[in-house]
Amino acid sequence: MTAPAEESPAATGNDRSAATRARLMEAAVTAFAERGFHATTTRDIASAAGMSPAALYVHHRSKEELLYLISRDGHQKTLDLVRESLTQDGTPTERLATMMRRFAEQHANGHTTARVVNFELAALDPEHLAEVMAMRHEMDTLVRGVIEDGVAGGEFHVESPRLAAAAVLSLGIDVSRWYHEGGPGKPDEISAGYAEFALRIVGA
Amino acid sequence: MTAPAEESPAATGNDRSAATRARLMEAAVTAFAERGFHATTTRDIASAAGMSPAALYVHHRSKEELLYLISRDGHQKTLDLVRESLTQDGTPTERLATMMRRFAEQHANGHTTARVVNFELAALDPEHLAEVMAMRHEMDTLVRGVIEDGVAGGEFHVESPRLAAAAVLSLGIDVSRWYHEGGPGKPDEISAGYAEFALRIVGA
Numbered sequence: 001m002t003a004p005a006e007e008s009p010a011a012t013g014n015d016r017s018a019a020t021r022a023r024l025m026e027a028a029v030t031a032f033a034e035r036g037f038h039a040t041t042t043r044d045i046a047s048a049a050g051m052s053p054a055a056l057y058v059h060h061r062s063k064e065e066l067l068y069l070i071s072r073d074g075h076q077k078t079l080d081l082v083r084e085s086l087t088q089d090g091t092p093t094e095r096l097a098t099m100m101r102r103f104a105e106q107h108a109n110g111h112t113t114a115r116v117v118n119f120e121l122a123a124l125d126p127e128h129l130a131e132v133m134a135m136r137h138e139m140d141t142l143v144r145g146v147i148e149d150g151v152a153g154g155e156f157h158v159e160s161p162r163l164a165a166a167a168v169l170s171l172g173i174d175v176s177r178w179y180h181e182g183g184p185g186k187p188d189e190i191s192a193g194y195a196e197f198a199l200r201i202v203g204a
Numbered sequence: 205m206t207a208p209a210e211e212s213p214a215a216t217g218n219d220r221s222a223a224t225r226a227r228l229m230e231a232a233v234t235a236f237a238e239r240g241f242h243a244t245t246t247r248d249i250a251s252a253a254g255m256s257p258a259a260l261y262v263h264h265r266s267k268e269e270l271l272y273l274i275s276r277d278g279h280q281k282t283l284d285l286v287r288e289s290l291t292q293d294g295t296p297t298e299r300l301a302t303m304m305r306r307f308a309e310q311h312a313n314g315h316t317t318a319r320v321v322n323f324e325l326a327a328l329d330p331e332h333l334a335e336v337m338a339m340r341h342e343m344d345t346l347v348r349g350v351i352e353d354g355v356a357g358g359e360f361h362v363e364s365p366r367l368a369a370a371a372v373l374s375l376g377i378d379v380s381r382w383y384h385e386g387g388p389g390k391p392d393e394i395s396a397g398y399a400e401f402a403l404r405i406v407g408a
Binding site: 034035036037038039118119122123159160162163164165166167170171173174175177178184185189190193194196197200201203 | 238239240241242243322323326327363364366367368369370371374375377378379381382387388389393394397398400401404405407
């Protein structure tokens with residue numbers, strides 16, 4: 001056994017491989033966000049990551065696999081954020097405000113990734129799309145849940161919690177479409193303003 | 205001179221040409237919405253419209269020209285709707301509610317076109333993009349204007365009319381992304397609910 005600080009040749013190989021995969025993912029996010037999935041070639045991604053197209057295929061079977069990994073990771077991060085915010089202690093008002101603040105901030109700061117994650121779904125293979133749609137459905141259910149809690153407890157006043165959940169999620173998702181440096185508000189102003197808007201939508 | 209009801213051979217030719225162009229636009233909207241601009245070939249569009257790729261080029265110089273025409277017409281219709289709603293007689297509350305109701309309804313009923321119009325902007329040539337962005341900017345200015353009017357008159361209570369305008373437009377635009385038959389609400393329920401949400405966002 002080697003001490004944790006020491007690297008066996010195999011571990012070094014794994015680390016290098018992980019670093020290469022991370023570099024490929026980053027290059028793919030940038031290319032997909034700029035040109036769209038279909039207009040991007042594997043050659044574009046490989047050269048942005050400083051490797052040959054053949055070397056890319058050592059790590060990923062296809063361009064779609066890269067999109068799937070970006071999409072899955074992105075959805076997982078957002079789902080974790082939504083779940084953590086909505087299952088914490090606190091009133092529905094506090095939980096919804098935290099969720100919206102963090103959601104909007106993530107979609108402003110991470111707008112490049114979020115654009116790919118939200119607007120390239122149609123390019124996913126059917127089984128990958130189904131996996132990602134299940135995560136989106138879970139987010140939707142969680143947000144609807146906190147709104148229904150708020151209505152039941154008399155804190156929120158809204159006719160259709162389902163439509164209000166769609167509106168609240170729309171606000172956050174659409175930040176990734178319109179956000180740009182120099183646009184209306186910095187990420188912290190957007191997230192504070194949007195937390196307030198979410199509470200207003202549900203009639204808090 | 206011929207009576208208006210009669211058609212000269214030249215007029216018949218023009219009518220046929222207009223009908224062909226309309227058929228091509230319709231085929232292009234469907235294809236771009238389903239597959240995205242870059243994954244669609246001129247051959248796809250031509251065959252959906254029942255003609256050869258060569259015949260398509262008689263009417264349009266390029267696939268991008270079709271996208272530009274779809275995008276320009278779509279933006280013009282939405283801009284007209286926003287301008288008409290916001291410059292009518294009525295209080296800022298009435299004008300904003302009418303705008304949001306009609307905007308959401310248009311983006312639900314016309315979600316296929318609205319998806320292409322809103323989410324394929326990156327595929328436009330720079331001068332076409334500039335033309336369309338000017339129309340988007342005008343919409344933004346109009347919406348911000350009615351919110352500022354409402355704040356000035358004490359009807360609305362919102363810290364940043366600019367951020368509230370972004371949120372209100374986001375709600376409407378994002379309907380075209382999530383709307384599907386069988387989703388949360390029919391177009392008239394969405395438009396009524398969203399008019400209420402827009403008023404809540406601005407603190408009416």
